Amino acid sequence: MSARPQPPQRPAVRVTVAQLEVGQDRHANLLAARDALRTAARARADLVVLPEYACAFDPRGVGVELAEPLDGPFVSALREDAAAHGLAVVAGTTVPGGEPGADGQPRAHNVVVAVDAGGQVAGVYRKVHLYDAFGHRESQRLAPGPLDAPPLVLDVAGLRFGVLTCYDLRFPESARRLVDAGADVLVVPAAWASGDLKAMHWRTLAVARAIENTAAVVAVGQAGRGVVGRSLVVGPDGVVGLELDDVPQVRTVDLDADELRSVRERNPSLAHRRYAVVPRG
Template identity: 35%
Template sequence: MRASLIQIAVDPHESVDSRRRRAAALVREQAGADLVVLPELWPVGAFAFEAFAEEAEAVDGPTFEAMAKAAGDAEVWLHAGSIVERDADGAFYNTSLVFSPAGELVRTYRKIHRFGFDRGEATLMSAGEELVTVPLSGEGRETVLGLATCYDLRFPELFRGLVDAGARLLVVPAGWPERRRAHWTLLAQARAVENQSYVLACATAGTHAGVEQSGHSIVVDPWGEVLAEAGADEEILTVDLDLSRVERTREQFPALKDRRLGLEPPPHR
């Protein structure tokens, strides 16, 4: 499987409409890939909180329209990163969109863990409540994506749930700050090692509302080896993945079989 991660830069001087058109063009350029991934909240910027309400859109809004067309034109599976979704009841969600090579929306994922503690996304967004996987097929290749977003990367139990649901590739779009870039790399490798799965972590470049972004999108194999890593600027990272490596790793080092679930916590003393 060939995967392309589009580490798009978010420039506050570029309009959202212009960035949508540019992202769609970049997706079309990846024709020949099997899977294309965009980062978290790339239309508006992950830290541009003051713009969330103005730029919020329905799942079938302008980003959906642009990305559906681009996926169909390129004939790729497209994880189109995430948008600020405005639900019918007015609530906001950080929602990922996944399209088939026919340009059909096949899955959405509402981010479960919202970042910010008592401010920002944590107060402006509602939390998702469902783990989401996506079965991919084409040209004899079959695998399952597990979906997570940015801050989710810090919560290993979410990824265990995705693996239990059949995930072999864990896809993590993000708007990750440069000041915590060491955590980004460390956690991406940890999630790959502990789940014996590929991790495709696609970050933004540029600066969102004064917050410098990490860039350094990364692809990690099931043994924890870094197959490719981007720099700090806008870049497209393309990697060929050997899907059989997941099963080989799990057979050769069957740690997942030794999990012990349902242990009782110790009594309070």
């Protein structure tokens, strides 16, 4: 039996980081997202990453009132533009349909949608770790995703991008599960809440996830009220190659596939593991 053909791997894969400011005005948010895709296309990017809650956001909490289905205007527009520009998209949004909470009130799902360069939905990740910390109670408005759902890993130009979101960054087993599924790059759309030490936590955790997994990390935060922004791209050796401040920006970087292979050859820590990641149930 012949080996399964692999997609051609480029010397570098171009990724656009879209650090957007998102509010409750869906139309304005969609215009900003589409403009980011146009910017990515002009830069000849292979992938554009939008933040968590890119469809609509309220720093006081997001639930069913800001949710829309996957066939709604936001994801439909991303699919249309991805196909038109020939680039993949990873974006956070909120969809209805979560199990009601303990109080019987309806809840939504916080999701990350991956769209391939042909405009097809390649996968959907429903956030597992809800942000019930630092005075927030995300679980009052959102239902957690299933623990046993297959990891979301998207192939782009010969690199594999594993998807997690925001609070998941604090759980190293989530990142390791994606690497076990073949991820070379960890993509983290976020609306990282501001507060004491929070920007430092965000940066430190992104760097740690890169070093311990010998994987690049593309951590894309929201800008604006109640969130830190500060998107960053970290190499598999832990070196920060791009770091933004707290205002809206769209920037494009190249990820070097040869560098990833070289780092993993010099530091084969993934091969030295003695424990596996399994759901707690």
